[in-house]
Amino acid sequence: MRMKKFINNPDDLVPELLEGFALAHQAKVALTGNNLVVRAAPKPSDKVALVTLGGSGHEPALSGFVGAGMLDISVPGEIFAAPGPPRVLEALRLANREAGVLFVVLNHAGDVMSARMAMDLARKEGLNVKQVLTHEDISGGPRDNPEERRGLVGCLPVIKVAGAAAEAGRTLDECLAIAERMERNMATLAVAVSGATHPGTGDVIAEIPEDVMVVGMGQHGEAGGGTQPLKSADETAEIMLTALLDDLNVKAGEEVLVMLNGVGATTLMELYIVLRRVRQLLDEKGIALARSLVGEYLTVQEMGGFQMCLARLDDELKALWDAPCNTPALTVS
Amino acid sequence: MRMKKFINNPDDLVPELLEGFALAHQAKVALTGNNLVVRAAPKPSDKVALVTLGGSGHEPALSGFVGAGMLDISVPGEIFAAPGPPRVLEALRLANREAGVLFVVLNHAGDVMSARMAMDLARKEGLNVKQVLTHEDISGGPRDNPEERRGLVGCLPVIKVAGAAAEAGRTLDECLAIAERMERNMATLAVAVSGATHPGTGDVIAEIPEDVMVVGMGQHGEAGGGTQPLKSADETAEIMLTALLDDLNVKAGEEVLVMLNGVGATTLMELYIVLRRVRQLLDEKGIALARSLVGEYLTVQEMGGFQMCLARLDDELKALWDAPCNTPALTVS
Amino acid sequence: MMESIGYDDMVRMLRSAAEAVRAQHEMLSKLDSAGGDGDHGTTMLRAMSNMEKVIAAASTPELKTLLHDVGWAILGVDGGATGPLLGAFFLAMAEAVGDRDALDARGVASLFAAGLKGVQEQTKARPGDKTMMDALLPAVEAMHAAAERGGDIQALLQRAAAAAAEGAAATAAMQARFGRARNLKEKSIGNQDPGATSVSLIFKGFKKGIDAHA
């Protein structure tokens, strides 16, 4: 059976999708010769630049966050595979400036390795780059073992607040501190109900039995999550929110952001139903749902499921979250 | 087998999803007591108001287009079912103003009937309402038989340009003329590769055999389309674009808008690949791809497939398309 | 022989129609699955329970108010094609009944004829198009013929129910030209139309409601 995707030669997936992406969003982004995604209108060079890297196949992430108020450059890799260090190094060179470069890396083995190597080379060249690592997937292990925690959709709030800080003219160290504060104050959990097909190989990347859901599913259908009977929207919301609140130790009176990120086949309809329950539960606990974001931001092809990201907000983070941005995947005006 | 959706009692689908929708987008929209979706900040009453109606389960459509620059009120119905005339009439009453109300109706039997009845009652009450009907699905029949043509994602450009005209203070007749000009100059074709589940009943709403795609699929998986072997992205793009160009009789030197609307499980990755091919084909024909829009705007649950909407643009329509808007599903700034 | 019906009879008829539909709603959805979107049973269920609520809440025993409220309540169902058509049916009857509080056989027949006209204002569907019209029109015509022949309302409702059932059955052989099923073209042949089937159930219910009390 052929996979039911509108693609051509699987070897051309990434260049073809990037060509269409740049075309669709030509007012906001552009492609360089070696497929780095940059802003159509570059940020003034006296402001800190933001760079990230990551595998493709998760559209709109991560290149969808390139634009005013968020990223300056994204380095897209192959399908589900981090880009190699040479292109990452080129991106860092391209972004380099006196004000400095903040490099946002999601905790996945390939990304981290590629980033580390590029950072080593960048430092040798005297580039002014600092790195923030996102690892907020609580299914990976306890909070004090951050290396085991993957980076999921939490990259978005980190990029958003650090991007806003950069736009506001904050220094590299300030941007880094803001990114790290956001990072420390967030937690994500994913649930999946149905698998997806790897568009390059045609392999099913997470087969999930009937009547079952997997809580703790990784960004590419990596196994390891807790399999349990399918639950209602309300029950699922409660299971996930409870785990996240526990992990972050959120107390009554605090303010939070909740992001619900559909990973593919799960509808907005469902995410809205879940958000409604999240609010009810937070109300009961006296925690304020200060901000929310519902949509598809970091997908896993046509997988069914979603990621719930909870983040504790302070006044500064809230203001940065609200700051305008204008990217293909997120616009705040 | 239970359907793999995060829902609760199927009877509560619509109120629950609307509650979450309004919560997620509270800066832009609000819910009235009887679940009309209105703007959070109403438009000045000296400007024409835009109202639409339609079944739920197609999120973000249609309520996702309520906000500055587009709709004033949307009347969401049950899952895949038009709202009854009483709530439509209430929406028309709520929107009514001296400047008038433009009522956008998609050509589906239930919507049309409900709209007609509400319009009759509205006229009896002396409300100042004019209606535009969208019916751009070329699979329904030839151009001179518009009643047979369903309204698909073409509602979006119509709402966009008419909404921008209203915002600019144009009269009701002008807004209507603009909406009708956009409507006459567009054509849509849908392709589906995999079915979806009706969230209310659990029924599969379009079973599509392996290795097959259906060109001309309706918005709810209504049968009637042409079944053919699954094609590559490039071939599918060509089949669809050729049919649309033919229907609209677009000539070299003209400018078009192309919208690719993912209906559920089909990824942005695929849509970008298709858009890239659309541009190549238009280039070959000397037709300018003046604008494009790629995303999920009018979905059919987790169905796999997409709608391609082609629209001929003139300078005025282009300017209205580019005008700012700020709605849950579309933001232009 | 029942020569006249009043408010209470109408209430019985309506309640019995609701029961008849409720008993068969799964079958109705199944019929709709074949060519439409499979929701007709659910929609009819909602329409009928809206109707029952209105009946239970009625404060003044006026036919006009009853029929109007029933029509409006059915319109309030988000039911695609069904709501507006069936709602228009009752609204037109309310209009026609005026301030009468009792109806003889001719009165009943012309009341239903007015209902039919209300539906026809909403749709161009004609007999043979495989819609609810294929049950409704023969039922109303049968009423008219029965009223010409004599004054018994039981007989009149009996004829109407039989004609509606026959009309609904005949839709199986038709090709749909209205509603979602028309997209099926020739493939729509073979299935009985759900809307016509509902109408026949409603007329069956009207008859039963009167019979049970006669």
Add this chain to the structure above:
Amino acid sequence: MMESIGYDDMVRMLRSAAEAVRAQHEMLSKLDSAGGDGDHGTTMLRAMSNMEKVIAAASTPELKTLLHDVGWAILGVDGGATGPLLGAFFLAMAEAVGDRDALDARGVASLFAAGLKGVQEQTKARPGDKTMMDALLPAVEAMHAAAERGGDIQALLQRAAAAAAEGAAATAAMQARFGRARNLKEKSIGNQDPGATSVSLIFKGFKKGIDAHA
């Protein structure tokens, strides 16, 4: 007995390694499907053809340039874990080879030891963690031992290939602690590690490349 290798030998070794990997890339992806994301074979294929292109395009016959370009070309593969690790291996060898244009057995052993160190700078994985390290480390150690015992580079590569194959086979019994497969926890036991298998194929290729010409 082969006492020394130069630029042409290295080219033969690398080309033969590419062939060995290419012949087995489907098996490599299959191994990766069990615990990872099933792309290891594809990634290795890309890495190897990048390597071949660089070799074909080389203009000056210097070992240092060759190894550096190979390392950089492999890094250029968007290959998740594999690119950086394997790339680092060759880059570190390039650094270590300096401007030598020929290597004796000890030289070869220490060159590969430098490569290993380059990899270790990129990952904390140790033998027993079920990664490519389980093939690479024994292979490099076997080279060292072989070089101590005598100067035959063929024998040295023979020992290295055998040790890598053994190390790769042993990963089947291990629980993954690095890479995507670590998410599987105990369930990762039973499958041979794809990265270790690649390394053993590469060493097999090195040996064959020399043997064929010796």
